[in-house]
Each structure stands twice: as C-alpha cells, then as structure tokens.
Amino acid sequence: MTHTELAAAVDVTLTLGGREVLRGASVDVRAGEVLALVGPNGAGKSTLLAALAADLRPASGTVRLAGREARAWRVAELARHRAVLPQHPALTFPFTAAEVVAMGRAPWARTPMAEADGAIVAACLADCEVAELAGRPFAELSGGEKARVALARVLAQRTALLMLDEPTAALDLRHQELVMRVCRERAGAGDGVVVVLHDLGLAAAHCDRVAVLREGAIAACGPPREVFTPALLSEVYRQPVDVLTHPARDEPIVLPVRSPRTAPLGESA
Amino acid sequence: MTTLATRPPRTRTGARAGTVLAMAIALAVLAAASAALGAFDIPLADLAGSALHRLGLGGRELDRVAESVLWNVRLPRVALAVLVGASLGCAGALMQGVFGNPLADPGTIGVSSGAAVGAVTAIGFGATAFGAWTVPAFAFTGGLVTVGGVYLLSRGEGGTRVVGLILTGIAVNAFAGALIGLVMSTVDNARLTGITFWQLGSMAQATWPKVLAVLPCALLGLIVAPRYARRLDLLALGERPARHLGVDVERLRLTLIVLVALLTAAAVSVSGIIGFVGLVVPHLLRMIAGPGHRFLIPGSALGGALVLLTADLAARTLAAPAELPLGVLTALIGSPFFFWLLRATRAKSGGWG
Numbered sequence: 354m355t356h357t358e359l360a361a362a363v364d365v366t367l368t369l370g371g372r373e374v375l376r377g378a379s380v381d382v383r384a385g386e387v388l389a390l391v392g393p394n395g396a397g398k399s400t401l402l403a404a405l406a407a408d409l410r411p412a413s414g415t416v417r418l419a420g421r422e423a424r425a426w427r428v429a430e431l432a433r434h435r436a437v438l439p440q441h442p443a444l445t446f447p448f449t450a451a452e453v454v455a456m457g458r459a460p461w462a463r464t465p466m467a468e469a470d471g472a473i474v475a476a477c478l479a480d481c482e483v484a485e486l487a488g489r490p491f492a493e494l495s496g497g498e499k500a501r502v503a504l505a506r507v508l509a510q511r512t513a514l515l516m517l518d519e520p521t522a523a524l525d526l527r528h529q530e531l532v533m534r535v536c537r538e539r540a541g542a543g544d545g546v547v548v549v550l551h552d553l554g555l556a557a558a559h560c561d562r563v564a565v566l567r568e569g570a571i572a573a574c575g576p577p578r579e580v581f582t583p584a585l586l587s588e589v590y591r592q593p594v595d596v597l598t599h600p601a602r603d604e605p606i607v608l609p610v611r612s613p614r615t616a617p618l619g620e621s622a
Numbered sequence: 623m624t625t626l627a628t629r630p631p632r633t634r635t636g637a638r639a640g641t642v643l644a645m646a647i648a649l650a651v652l653a654a655a656s657a658a659l660g661a662f663d664i665p666l667a668d669l670a671g672s673a674l675h676r677l678g679l680g681g682r683e684l685d686r687v688a689e690s691v692l693w694n695v696r697l698p699r700v701a702l703a704v705l706v707g708a709s710l711g712c713a714g715a716l717m718q719g720v721f722g723n724p725l726a727d728p729g730t731i732g733v734s735s736g737a738a739v740g741a742v743t744a745i746g747f748g749a750t751a752f753g754a755w756t757v758p759a760f761a762f763t764g765g766l767v768t769v770g771g772v773y774l775l776s777r778g779e780g781g782t783r784v785v786g787l788i789l790t791g792i793a794v795n796a797f798a799g800a801l802i803g804l805v806m807s808t809v810d811n812a813r814l815t816g817i818t819f820w821q822l823g824s825m826a827q828a829t830w831p832k833v834l835a836v837l838p839c840a841l842l843g844l845i846v847a848p849r850y851a852r853r854l855d856l857l858a859l860g861e862r863p864a865r866h867l868g869v870d871v872e873r874l875r876l877t878l879i880v881l882v883a884l885l886t887a888a889a890v891s892v893s894g895i896i897g898f899v900g901l902v903v904p905h906l907l908r909m910i911a912g913p914g915h916r917f918l919i920p921g922s923a924l925g926g927a928l929v930l931l932t933a934d935l936a937a938r939t940l941a942a943p944a945e946l947p948l949g950v951l952t953a954l955i956g957s958p959f960f961f962w963l964l965r966a967t968r969a970k971s972g973g974w975g
Binding site for chain 2: 408428429431432433439442443444446448449452453456457460462
C-alpha cells in the first residue's frame with residue numbers, strides 16, 4: 354500500500370518549559386484522509402500538531418513535510434503547503450470577518466493563484482455558513498462564529514494539508530457536523546486533514562484514522578473501529594468506558610461507564 | 623442578502639477614499655493658510671503669483687520683504703511641519719501594528735526619548751561629524767539603540783509581550799530623561815537655552831537646510847513603510863498564525879524597528895519630542911476607515927502632516943505675537959485622548975490584551 358505522505362513525525366521528542374511533552378511520537382498524515390489526534394488533556398495533541406506544522410523544533414527525531422525535512426522549508430513555502438487553525442483564534446485590530454478570511458489568501462499574493470482570491474473567499478465564507486457575517490467586525494462575533502470564520506480563513510489558504518487544533522470545541526451540534534463535513538469534503542478532494550478532537554464520537558464518525566496519544570507518545574493508531582476498544586480507552590483516559598456500535602451504521606460510540614448513583618437526583622426520587 | 627453581506631466593506635472602501643481626499647484637500651488649504659497668515663500677512667493672490675513666478679509660469683515677484691518671509695521663513699516651516707507630522711503619524715501606525723496594541727507609539731515605548739538623547743548629545747556638545755546631518759544621525763543612533771534595547775529586553779520566550787514592552791518603555795523614558803538631564807547639566811547657558819527650546823518641540827527655527835537634514839530619513843521611512851502593510855495585517859492574527867501565512871515575523875519586526883527609528887529620528891532631531899501625534903492619528907483613522915494597513919500607513923502619514931500643520935499654525939497664531947510651544951500644544955490635546963484610550967482598552971479587553 355502506498356500513500357502520499359503530506360507530513361510525518363518520526364520518533365519525535367520535544368520539551369516545552371522543561372517538561373518533556375512529546376516522547377518518541379511517530380505519526381504520518383496522508384493525502385485523501387482525515388486523521389484525528391485524540392487523547393486526554395496534556396497528552397501532547399496540540400504539541401504534536403505544532404511539531405507537524407513546523408512551528409516547534411523537536412529535540413530529537415524528525416519532522417518531514419512532503420518528504421522534506423521541516424527545517425529545510427522557508428516560511429513562505431510552508432504557507433503554501435499547510436494551513437493551521439489555532440486553538441484560540443485571536444485578532445488585535447477590528448478587521449471584518451471577510452477581511453480575516455481574505456488574509457488566508459496572503460501566501461498566494463503575486464502568483465497566478467491570486468486571481469481567484471475573491472471567488473475563493475466567497476466560497477469559503479459560504480462553506481462555513483458565515484457569509485452573512487462577512488461585514489461584521491471579527492471581535493463582535495460569538496465564540497462559535499469566530500471559530501467558523503477562522504476555519505474559513507484556513508480553508509481559503511487552499512493548501513494540500515490542513516491542520517486543525519480543536520475546530521469543534523466552541524461549536525454547537527449542527528456546526529460540529531458542518532466542520533467535520535468540510536474536513537471530509539477536503540479529504541475527498543485529495544487533501545490531507547489532521548485534526549485534534551476531544552469528542553471521540555466525532556472522531557469515530559468522520560475520521561479515516563485516529564491516533565490516540567498517551568503521555569507524549571502514540572498509544573494506538575488506525576481506523577476508529579480497530580483503535581477504539583474499551584480496554585485501550587479506559588486505560589488511556591484513566592476512566593472506564595463502554596464502546597457500543599451504532600444500531601444503523603457500523604460506527605463505534607464511546608460512553609463513560611457511570612454508576613447509577615451519579616444519575617440526576619430528580620430521576621431516582 | 624448579498625448587499626447586506628458586502629455593504630460594510632464597500633462603505634469602508636468609500637470611507638478610505640473619502641478620508642484620503644478630505645485630508646489631502648485640508649492639507650493643501652492649511653499649507654496655503656500657513657504660508658499666508660502670520661505677523662506679516664501675505665494675500666493668497668500674491669502667494670499664488672509668487673509661486674508661479676518661481677516656477678517660471680508667469681505670476682510676479684513680491685517685494686523683497688514679502689518674498690523673503692514667504693520663501694525663507696514660512697515655506698520651510700510648512701515643509702518641516704509636514705515632514706515631521708508625516709513621520710510621526712507613520713511611525714505610530716507601524717508601532718501599533720508591530721506590537722498589536724493601539725497604545726504603542728514612539729513616545730510610549732521610549733524611542734522618542736532615546737532619539738532625544740542622541741540629539742541632545744549632538745546639540746549640547748556641538749558635534750559636527752556629519753555636517754547638517756549630525757543631529758539626525760545622532761538621533762537615529764539613539765532611537766535605534768533604544769528601540770532595539772526595548773525589543774530585546776521585553777522579548778519573552780516566543781515573542782514580545784505587550785505589558786512587558788510598555789513597562790520597559792516607562793523605564794527607558796526615565797533613563798533617557800536622566801541622560802538628557804546629565805548632558806544639560808554639563809553644557810553652558812547658550813547651549814542650554816537651545817536644548818530647552820528644542821525640547822519643547824517647535825518649528826520656529828525652520829530653515830531649508832533643516833528641511834534637507836531630515837529629508838533623507840523621513841523620505842526613506844515613508845517610502846519603504848507601505849511595503850510592509852499586508853504583513854502587518856497578518857500580524858493582527860497573532861505571531862504564530864502570521865507565520866503560518868508565510869510572514870517571517872522576527873525579520874518583519876526588526877525591519878520595522880529600524881524604520882520606526884528612522885522616522886522618529888527625523889521628527890525628533892528638528893523639533894524635539896512632539897508626543898501623541900503617532901498615537902492619536904492612526905487610532906482615529908482606524909475608527910473611520912478600518913484597520914487595514916494598506917490604508918492606515920499612508921493615511922497616518924497624511925493625517926500626521928495635517929495635524930502637525932494645524933497645531934503649528936495654532937501655536938504661532940493663537941497667542942500672537944507670542945508663540946506656544948508645539949509639543950506643549952499636542953500634549954495638551956493628546957494626553958486626555960491617551961487617558962481615554964487607556965480606559966477604553968481596559969474596559970474592552972479587561973486589561974492589557
């Protein structure tokens with residue numbers, strides 16, 4: 354089996370503020386698939402994403418992008434290969450949503466690709482269902498609206514590799530599905546998507562592979578059905594879980610094991 | 623639907639064009655007024671005639687006194703006010719963009735004070751190493767050392783912290799003030815008077831050689847600055863997202879720091895510390911026409927020129943025949959604005975974000 358490798362971490366160790374956050378993590382991101390990074394808080398998901406994005410330099414091990422070592426890339430080249438959605442989108446001056454999305458086109462300025470700027474920005478605003486917010490200042494939007502505008506900006510960058518750090522954290526049910534659908538569409542078009550998720554249900558439903566992180570290393574990596582076993586998840590999350598199968602679709606559903614005593618008071622009365 | 627979605631950006635484009643046009647017209651009118659008004663009034667018709675005559679397009683020469691007042695006193699003063707104002711406005715817009723904070727300007731960070739130390743040293747010890755460019759050269763060196771020092775000192779792991787930056791600016795201002803005091807305590811009375819007047823910020827001693835002395839610094843800064851507009855827009859997303867979009871953030875910062883030092887040196891070396899122009903002008907323009915730096919940088923230069931020309935005209939006509947110090951006038955209006963801005967910023971972001 355051959356895959357087009359868009360990014361890969363090989364045995365990466367990385368220290369932040371004296372703490373070893375990644376300890377020999379290896380993972381690859383392939384064209385045409387959605388890969389989820391999941392794991393408990395502090396397991397190193399965001400740090401692994403940052404290492405793959407060439408933001409952080411590993412202490413040992415290698416990060417490759419499109420087969421080339423991360424440190425050999427120039428900042429401007431990277432911007433045309435991968436787009437990154439930060440966990441907390443911020444903005445210091447009162448730019449409008451449309452202006453923010455148009456910033457995603459910056460890497461293509463003065464290239465033939467720039468001709469399509471207007472059309473791409475409009476399409477990305479529509480894809481994320483924020484077209485009607487286009488003229489509003491970004492700072493005045495709600496958390497969920499900001500998250501979708503930020504995603505539209507990242508999509509507007511039109512890179513082969515998308516890296517999203519918790520894109521669904523601030524979103525309601527409907528928009529969580531919207532974001533994951535957008536990820537699937539991009540993978541369907543041949544791009545690679547790597548996404549940090551907390552919701553294992555979303556990961557199971559929309560991702561081709563999931564990588565489960567435990568204390569800075571990959572505990573398991575593969576299709577959700579194979580990786581999401583009660584034994585592994587209970588151990589990694591230090592919380593007993595049940596894994597059921599969706600009655601209509603062949604899709605694992607992960608639920609924490611709850612004792613009856615923790616049920617709401619009203620029901621037992 | 624579509625009109626609702628697209629209207630605000632279109633209004634902004636309109637606001638930008640309108641603002642630029644209005645400022646350009648106001649600048650032309652004020653320049654003419656500044657040239658005409660004063661202790662020796664020159665009618666506008668004579669002004670036009672003399673200008674046409676000098677350009678070899680007809681018109682007629684004025685009598686000797688009027689001709690001399692116009693060409694050797696008034697016009698260099700107008701030119702100097704425009705250059706200094708444009709430099710300050712542009713430097714303010716750049717600094718606010720670099721540090722992602724509307725409170726940053728050459729004054730708050732201490733660049734002006736640093737440049738002033740250089741200028742005072744040159745004036746106080748009568749240095750002539752670079753001829754007419756001695757004071758600007760010293761001011762540039764002082765400004766560059768200061769802004770570089772502030773940058774290095776306030777730079778934490780992974781970037782520049784705004785709080786640290788502004789607090790460092792306070793310390794730098796105090797240190798620069800001490801150095802200026804030290805120089806002033808060692809020089810003779812004549813030089814001391816010169817420094818004192820220079821420090822208050824005034825255009826009164828404007829001459830063509832002085833205009834030429836600041837022209838290279840100011841022009842270079844003003845011409846190069848707009849090239850960095852788009853990258854400054856991206857910096858508003860934060861350092862890491864800007865890098866994700868292809869901006870070499872460290873290099874951008876260093877380049878802009880040199881530009882700010884150049885522009886500040888141009889302004890400080892001829893007219894002392896004129897505060898708040900770089901703070902107020904970009905902020906007002908952002909409120910009128912949005913924060914895009916492709917408009918904001920040239921717009922702030924134009925706006926700064928307009929504000930300083932107005933202030934200078936007021937400074938020399940309000941209390942005529944006496945002349946108010948220009949720096950005092952801008953600070954009188956600018957300080958309350960700074961205070962208001964401080965409160966508004968804290969109310970909005972709950973602190974110093």
